[in-house]
Amino acid sequence: MRLHLLLLLALCGAGTTAAELSYSLRGNWSICNGNGSLELPGAVPGCVHSALFQQGLIQDSYYRFNDLNYRWVSLDNWTYSKEFKIPFEISKWQKVNLILEGVDTVSKILFNEVTIGETDNMFNRYSFDITNVVRDVNSIELRFQSAVLYAAQQSKAHTRYQVPPDCPPLVQKGECHVNFVRKEQCSFSWDWGPSFPTQGIWKDVRIEAYNICHLNYFTFSPIYDKSAQEWNLEIESTFDVVSSKPVGGQVIVAIPKLQTQQTYSIELQPGKRIVELFVNISKNITVETWWPHGHGNQTGYNMTVLFELDGGLNIEKSAKVSSTEDWSFNSKFSLHRQHHEGGNKQMLYQAGLHFKLPQSTDPLRTFKDTIYLTQVMQAQCVKTETEFYRRSRSEIVDQQGHTMGALYWQLNDIWQAPSWASLEYGGKWKMLHYFAQNFFAPLLPVGFENENTFYIYGVSDLHSDYSMTLSVRVHTWSSLEPVCSRVTERFVMKGGEAVCLYEEPVSELLRRCGNCTRESCVVSFYLSADHELLSPTNYHFLSSPKEAVGLCKAQITAIISQQGDIFVFDLETSAVAPFVWLDVGSIPGRFSDNGFLMTEKTRTILFYPWEPTSKNELEQSFHVTSLTDIY
Known part of the structure; x- marks a missing residue:
């Protein structure tokens, strides 16, 4: 309660x-x-x-x-x-x-x-x-x-x-x-x-000045008596009685929705005094409990406690945190702001396992591209780990599993520096935060490999069962047209479970899709019902992106329009583009999605500004990056 x-x-x-x-x-x-x-x-x-x-x-x-x-x-x-x-x-x-x-x-x-x-x-x-x-x-x-x-x-x-x-x-x-x-x-x-x-x-x-008495402290605790099967409230109040004589009166406790009203007589002696009250709620009254989001209603009850007795935040924002000589991944300033021992080296090492490191001869361009790549790596790492936890919900493998949730560290940054945060200093969403809204979606397909077999699990945090289908598409890196696709028979996804929906040896998948190799193709998949998307579109790389064959440099354009307070970005790409990152500079706000894999020619993304802006300002500030732009 x-x-x-x-x-x-x-x-x-x-x-x-x-x-x-x-x-x-x-x-x-x-x-x-x-x-x-x-x-x-x-x-x-x-x-x-x-x-x-x-x-x-x-x-x-x-x-x-x-x-x-x-x-x-x-x-x-x-x-x-x-x-x-x-x-x-x-x-x-x-x-x-x-x-x-x-x-x-x-x-x-x-x-x-x-x-x-x-x-x-x-x-x-x-x-x-x-x-x-x-x-x-x-x-x-x-x-x-x-x-x-x-x-x-x-x-x-x-x-x-x-x-x-x-x-x-x-x-x-x-x-x-x-x-x-x-x-x-x-x-x-x-x-x-x-x-x-x-x-x-x-x-x-x-x-603070007062006469007679003063209420210093008030607290209450709802308690469920399991044996009596009833709810009670313990209320505690602390008074400072400055009167030389006792102060009498009454306390009225009322909770209208629970048909509860009780009156208590009290007498407060001079000095510091504690008043403890015990409120019983009839077992004949149904008390609705408070549920986490998605698990039930967040029912609240207004309580009035009436004692009838005798007698900011200043937030500073600032422009500039560094100088031009600092804009290098190995600069004295970058290393100064890195508070994890060897952190910059570890980030580059991890990124180099799966991606080609930036190759520009321009130091500033290399710095910006390296930052982009570390954001991609961070988002991918936390996505992979979280999806593993979520798909392990309903099974135990090698004594591990039955994982009922996941939290990642950390949410936001206290200053401008390398960190685990998914929100930048100032509140701007990093790529990880966009990924999080997808990998924490209440309904999600998760793809992974084990012993050269490709699996897709369906994960549901919903409380109801739903009938749906799973669509699986395979693209070559060089074409916006899928080389093959498959839609499963309709099935019922049970609420609160994680189950295997799809299983296929990778060799069979590649053979079925024509000229595919691990390096030349990528898999995407989603859950839908009656052609309506029910889950985010997820993807699985068959090889590290640095080994991708046929990946072209994508030319991505955007037509921006306005609908009320929201701006619409109609994107068009010339090629399959991994980790498409939309940026509007210093204009505060967020996109409906970002850092995504673009496998279709067009896609519509919304921008929600946090302060008034205009189509012209957005067009002047807009910049888009995808993986091949850093090569």
């Missing part, structure tokens, strides 16, 4: 004009470094790095080697300060708190020059009582200590046992002892990201 909390209302202090008041301190603060030699304005929420950049004191942190050049920022101790006037009369409120939703990370807090507390955890919300120190006009300071130096001190003081790792691998160019500070771990560097151990106030800061 999944519950949505529709309304949470605490009425404390009947007869007052308001139960509480809140005043945010977000906005402009002053920031200075440890010895006071540098002072600048900075935004809250924010961090020192972003403030320095906005004032032009440092360049874009992601430019070239700036992760090393700006290491000094993280090693200094910075102070955030602000003077402000509270826009309501403080004397009318029994309790005044300073709330810090997120502090990064180690700091001492002074309010009107009085130390009120410390922080050492980036992930915690902090609340400090300032009732006795707050005035109409106030000052606040957060004196930060370098998280890098703090972690080193904590490590040195810890002698009971070793806490690995002391430092990250040298190739990651990071900071040490990250396990000794409760801070975002990747800010000390990672194999996919830079080292920027930030300091700052990364969430809201506010003054």
Whole structure:
């Protein structure tokens, strides 16, 4: 059962004009470094790095080697300060708190020059009582200590046992002892990201004033009692009662769709108090459970809990991350951004097993072609692995199988660098992400070979059985017309299963298709019903593409038209084209498919822009690449 909390209302202090008041301190603060030699304005929420950049004191942190050049920022101790006037009369409120939703990370807090507390955890919300120190006009300071130096001190003081790792691998160019500070771990560097151990106030800061009582915390848990075959709710609330007398009242819990409404009487004694409630849902009421996508409905129930008692994100985007001398696969910059030991060599080695490496005499062209080829290799590798897991769903071979799903690492990039991600920094889809929408399709044919026999498995994540056919086509690399094709008899694909649909020795397949050899032909296949495509079209290479015979350089053109907010790319090719990659430069958006094998003369692809653009802009920016363009 999944519950949505529709309304949470605490009425404390009947007869007052308001139960509480809140005043945010977000906005402009002053920031200075440890010895006071540098002072600048900075935004809250924010961090020192972003403030320095906005004032032009440092360049874009992601430019070239700036992760090393700006290491000094993280090693200094910075102070955030602000003077402000509270826009309501403080004397009318029994309790005044300073709330810090997120502090990064180690700091001492002074309010009107009085130390009120410390922080050492980036992930915690902090609340400090300032009732006795707050005035109409106030000052606040957060004196930060370098998280890098703090972690080193904590490590040195810890002698009971070793806490690995002391430092990250040298190739990651990071900071040490990250396990000794409760801070975002990747800010000390990672194999996919830079080292920027930030300091700052990364969430809201506010003054909160209230009388009588205040609801500090609320949580609930649905629990199924299997023996009684009924659902219950455990609700827990935490109050700060500042009244000198007990506060009475009632709590009304209502879940209309489950025909549930219960009322509880409570009395809160002065101080910190916890209220625990147990809500029973009648076993005569059918409670719909919450299912994963495709497995059933995501039913939610709105719950109202009423207490009746007495009495952003700033996102920075930047142009340029490198210089012309960096645009080489083996440049100092490329190797600097590669945080996996020997990663560039490994990528080229893997690509060279199956593809001809770029052969242009132009260094910049070679760099671009190498990037394209590594994206092809990444997409193919993850596709092959994922399809193996999916087709292993319903069987066990050599004690392996019954695989019920797959996840790949990782989704997105924190900066512009080589990584496993399928989304670029900035959100643009890499070839792998386009492949993923196909190899994770709920209905998919998967082709593979075993002992010179070609198999096609049908994989279904659907919950219903469907009648369909499998179409198998064989093309030579030199012709857009299939040399042979076969459509199976109609069969029923059972939901939630993976079964073998097609089996043929490769020698028989090649003989049946005329002049085919492993090197000259490629197989494509799809599932359909009544001539309607039900699955993505998949393919199987009979040899490594670098051994392909008859593969021609394809001339691919596009006619672009607009339909509402969507743009239509009508493609036409002169030859079979593997790994067709459509690109529109810096125009943000995504295609309906990309990186595909084009075996037919025409194909229509849609482009979904993320910002307003025009047909003319797309025509000016459009560029298409296929495998033979890099030879």
